Amino acid sequence: MINITGVSKSFEKDGEKIDAVKDFSLTINDGEFVALIGPSGCGKSTVLNMIAGLLAPEEGVVEYNGERVTAINTSVGYMTQKDSLLPWRTTEGNISAPLDIRRVPKPERAALVSQAIEKVRLGGFERHHPDELSGGMRKRVLLARTLIYEPDTLLMDEPFAALDALLKLVMQEELLRIWSEARATVVYVTHDLTEAISIADRIVVFSKRPGRIVLDLPVELERPRDFDTIRTSPEFLKLYNRVWATLRHEVVSQEEVSGEGR
Amino acid sequence: MIERAPMWRIRLYQLIVLGVFLGGWEWVSDRYIRTLWISKPSLIAERTVEWFSSGFIYSHILATLQIAGLGLLIGTAIGVVFGIVLGLQRSLSHLLDPILGGAYTMPRIAFLPVVLFWFGFGSRPMVALVVLMTFFVLFFNTRAGVESVKGDLVASMRVMGATRLQVIRMVILPSIVPFILAAMMIAAPYALVGAIVAEIFIGSKGLGFLIVSSTGDLDLTGTFTACLVVTVISLIATLVIARHGPRLLGRSPETIGGGAAAAF
Amino acid sequence: MLSSRSGTTFARFLIVAGIVVAWDLAGRTIIDPFYISRPSDVAERLWDWVSTGYIVEHVLTTMAEIVYGLVIGVVLGVLVAVILSSSPTLAAVFSPFATVAYSFPQVALIPLYILWFGVFLMPKVVLVAVVVFFLMFFNTFEGVKNVEGGLIAAMRVMGAKRLDVFRIVVLPASAVFLITGLRHAVPFALRAAVFAEFIASVRGLGFLALTSARSYSSAGLFATLMVLLVVGVGLNALVSWLERVVLPWRSAGVDVAAAMQR
Numbered sequence: 144m145i146n147i148t149g150v151s152k153s154f155e156k157d158g159e160k161i162d163a164v165k166d167f168s169l170t171i172n173d174g175e176f177v178a179l180i181g182p183s184g185c186g187k188s189t190v191l192n193m194i195a196g197l198l199a200p201e202e203g204v205v206e207y208n209g210e211r212v213t214a215i216n217t218s219v220g221y222m223t224q225k226d227s228l229l230p231w232r233t234t235e236g237n238i239s240a241p242l243d244i245r246r247v248p249k250p251e252r253a254a255l256v257s258q259a260i261e262k263v264r265l266g267g268f269e270r271h272h273p274d275e276l277s278g279g280m281r282k283r284v285l286l287a288r289t290l291i292y293e294p295d296t297l298l299m300d301e302p303f304a305a306l307d308a309l310l311k312l313v314m315q316e317e318l319l320r321i322w323s324e325a326r327a328t329v330v331y332v333t334h335d336l337t338e339a340i341s342i343a344d345r346i347v348v349f350s351k352r353p354g355r356i357v358l359d360l361p362v363e364l365e366r367p368r369d370f371d372t373i374r375t376s377p378e379f380l381k382l383y384n385r386v387w388a389t390l391r392h393e394v395v396s397q398e399e400v401s402g403e404g405r
Numbered sequence: 406m407i408e409r410a411p412m413w414r415i416r417l418y419q420l421i422v423l424g425v426f427l428g429g430w431e432w433v434s435d436r437y438i439r440t441l442w443i444s445k446p447s448l449i450a451e452r453t454v455e456w457f458s459s460g461f462i463y464s465h466i467l468a469t470l471q472i473a474g475l476g477l478l479i480g481t482a483i484g485v486v487f488g489i490v491l492g493l494q495r496s497l498s499h500l501l502d503p504i505l506g507g508a509y510t511m512p513r514i515a516f517l518p519v520v521l522f523w524f525g526f527g528s529r530p531m532v533a534l535v536v537l538m539t540f541f542v543l544f545f546n547t548r549a550g551v552e553s554v555k556g557d558l559v560a561s562m563r564v565m566g567a568t569r570l571q572v573i574r575m576v577i578l579p580s581i582v583p584f585i586l587a588a589m590m591i592a593a594p595y596a597l598v599g600a601i602v603a604e605i606f607i608g609s610k611g612l613g614f615l616i617v618s619s620t621g622d623l624d625l626t627g628t629f630t631a632c633l634v635v636t637v638i639s640l641i642a643t644l645v646i647a648r649h650g651p652r653l654l655g656r657s658p659e660t661i662g663g664g665a666a667a668a669f
Numbered sequence: 670m671l672s673s674r675s676g677t678t679f680a681r682f683l684i685v686a687g688i689v690v691a692w693d694l695a696g697r698t699i700i701d702p703f704y705i706s707r708p709s710d711v712a713e714r715l716w717d718w719v720s721t722g723y724i725v726e727h728v729l730t731t732m733a734e735i736v737y738g739l740v741i742g743v744v745l746g747v748l749v750a751v752i753l754s755s756s757p758t759l760a761a762v763f764s765p766f767a768t769v770a771y772s773f774p775q776v777a778l779i780p781l782y783i784l785w786f787g788v789f790l791m792p793k794v795v796l797v798a799v800v801v802f803f804l805m806f807f808n809t810f811e812g813v814k815n816v817e818g819g820l821i822a823a824m825r826v827m828g829a830k831r832l833d834v835f836r837i838v839v840l841p842a843s844a845v846f847l848i849t850g851l852r853h854a855v856p857f858a859l860r861a862a863v864f865a866e867f868i869a870s871v872r873g874l875g876f877l878a879l880t881s882a883r884s885y886s887s888a889g890l891f892a893t894l895m896v897l898l899v900v901g902v903g904l905n906a907l908v909s910w911l912e913r914v915v916l917p918w919r920s921a922g923v924d925v926a927a928a929m930q931r
Contacts, residue, residue: 195826196826215826217826217827220826227819227822227823229841231918240827243833243837244827244829272918288827292827292828409757415758415761419762422762442784442785500681504681504688507898511897512860514863515860515875518867518879518881521882522882522885522887597774598774601774601777602774602777605777605779605780606867613777620781625784628781632778635773635777636769636773639772639774
């Protein structure tokens with residue numbers, strides 16, 4: 144269980160103080176698949192970084208399983224948009240990095256790694272270096288590396304944003320397939336509404352900066368979900384319109400305020 | 406937590422580091438090492454004020470900038486002409502590529518005796534060295550600029566009845582201007598270093614000459630003061646280019662070469 | 670395809686031959702060979718130097734300056750950069766100092782080094798080391814800062830302690846920067862050594878070029894430049910070979926800094 148209560152965090156940018164989130168609260172239950180969605184720069188990633196313990200809140204408390212997060216939180220797995228593979232390690236070497244860190248004995252490591260490679264369907268690419276893999280394959284390696292130490296919670300920050308639309312769809316399905324076995328808690332940051340509704344149990348919509356929650360909605364679509372049909376179902380469309388009405392307001396007003404944005 | 410400290414604390418640390426460095430230098434000088442060998446910050450500060458208030462330094466700065474500027478202009482002119490010619494003659498350019506590449510890896514500074522031999526003394530060999538140092542950057546970038554011009558564009562101009570010269574004037578020249586400007590910005594620090602290096606070797610005035618003559622007179626305060634002036638000039642150039650360069654160009658083309666004054 | 674390639678090679682050979690012929694003709698007709706020598710004179714001088722072994726001493730002197738300076742400069746530059754960039758605060762504190770040091774033309778200090786360290790090997794090694802140090806420091810500093818952001822945070826969340834981060838990320842990354850930096854630094858080391866020899870020396874290729882120029886021997890001058898070219902190309906080849914042996918995963922042309930930012 145993740146409890147975020149009354150948290151504020153600001154950044155300095157060009158000598159100016161910018162509030163990423165202000166007096167922000169959110170509770171995430173075990174096993175939940177939550178999508179955080181909102182206009183870019185609204186503090187979604189800041190929230191993830193605070194759960195991971197990479198950033199400390201200026202005010203408020205982040206609790207993980209009832210304990211206050213004060214150092215880097217090693218019970219979570221963190222997958223970012225920027226791929227953090229070690230360029231000098233092979234697929235195998237990259238996936239076994241967390242086991243290496245946890246001092247898992249070598250023979251045991253090999254078995255776990257080959258299992259993980261099978262799970263993300265990378266058989267045949269064990270000895271390839273990241274430079275020799277396609278974008279989608281690198282994401283699979285990252286996913287395997289994040290899952291291999293069985294973290295209770297997966298933090299995912301637009302993990303597939305850099306992929307093209309078709310590949311993104313494939314990776315989302317893979318993620319759901321693997322998640323249905325692992326059943327970890329997932330906090331998934333995205334700015335793609337269709338993606339959020341198709342994969343999550345619950346959608347949390349952020350306001351423009353500083354981030355507040357403007358909508359918190361369960362997604363009552365049955366699992367396992369069929370990606371071929373789900374996007375055209377009436378329930379999906381209803382949800383989509385409902386969330387979009389809120390999200391659109393935030394995006395439009397952000398554009399008017401800052402003049403930036405895409 | 407791997408966050409950065411707030412800005413005011415970083416500024417404070419920077420002041421401390423600077424203070425420790427200058428203070429340590431000042432303190433060591435004449436206590437452990439004779440001031441003759443390492444001078445000291447207070448003397449350098451005094452000399453800086455003296456040079457600027459008496460106007461002594463200006464003629465030297467001017468001399469260095471003249472050589473650097475003149476060399477950069479000539480290097481640009483030659484580089485641009487060669488760049489356009491070889492950019493248009495792709496097959497010739499392709500043939501010459503390894504030879505040009507080989508010439509490029511040759512340390513330009515090694516031609517110092519050559520320019521001496523050919524141009525004698527005075528400012529001519531120094532300008533020649535700066536030309537050598539800046540030529541390649543201008544040449545490679547101009548050629549890249551010409552090659553970046555879309556073939557369709559040229560073809561459509563030719564179909565409209567433009568002659569080769571008209572194509573060069575109306576399409577090629579305007580589109581390589583940003584490349585040339587960018588290359589000149591990259592080459593500017595090279596020009597400065599080239600001028601200073603040449604002055605150290607054969608100069609009779611200028612900042613490089615000040616460095617070498619002060620050292621020869623065992624006046625290390627003069628050496629360090631001259632170095633300080635060089636640093637400030639090169640820093641100003643770097644910062645001005647970094648801040649105003651992109652705006653000046655409008656867009657920033659991919660450039661070839663680069664690096665700062667450490668390059669020579 | 671093959672025939673066109675060998676055709677190109679042949680054409681290039683013709684161009685080089687053409688340059689040599691033009692050089693010779695120019696010396697016979699429009700330019701006084703006093704200034705540009707003759708290809709045959711240069712070849713004769715080269716043969717003379719090689720067959721008597723006269724050139725060996727000078728090549729070895731310059732090589733020693735370069736190799737000592739390179740080793741000291743590269744190792745210290747990478748080390749200091751890795752240490753300074755191991756914390757974002759430390760990196761921010763030192764970054765303006767690095768900019769200042771980098772924008773100063775280090776070669777200008779050679780008169781000072783000669784005053785401090787004499788006219789023999791020492792001042793040249795110092796100059797080469799200082800030039801290489803700043804070059805390596807600056808490049809590594811920028812490079813490692815990028816590594817810090819993605820890779821290290823990812824490792825920390827996986828449970829890596831500072832020592833693990835050092836072992837798994839910093840050390841291999843430093844090896845990468847060391848080797849790639851070496852490639853970058855070699856030409857600068859060569860230039861620094863030759864320039865230092867111009868200012869004050871009793872042997873070495875810079876000394877040879879200068880004494881040739883001073884005794885109005887253009888054949889000697891151009892012969893020295895040829896030797897310098899060979900030394901430069903040889904050093905480059907050596908570094909390329911080292912790169913292939915130490916970093917076999919790094920296919921040529923892949924920008925490591927870019928790979929790490931991904």
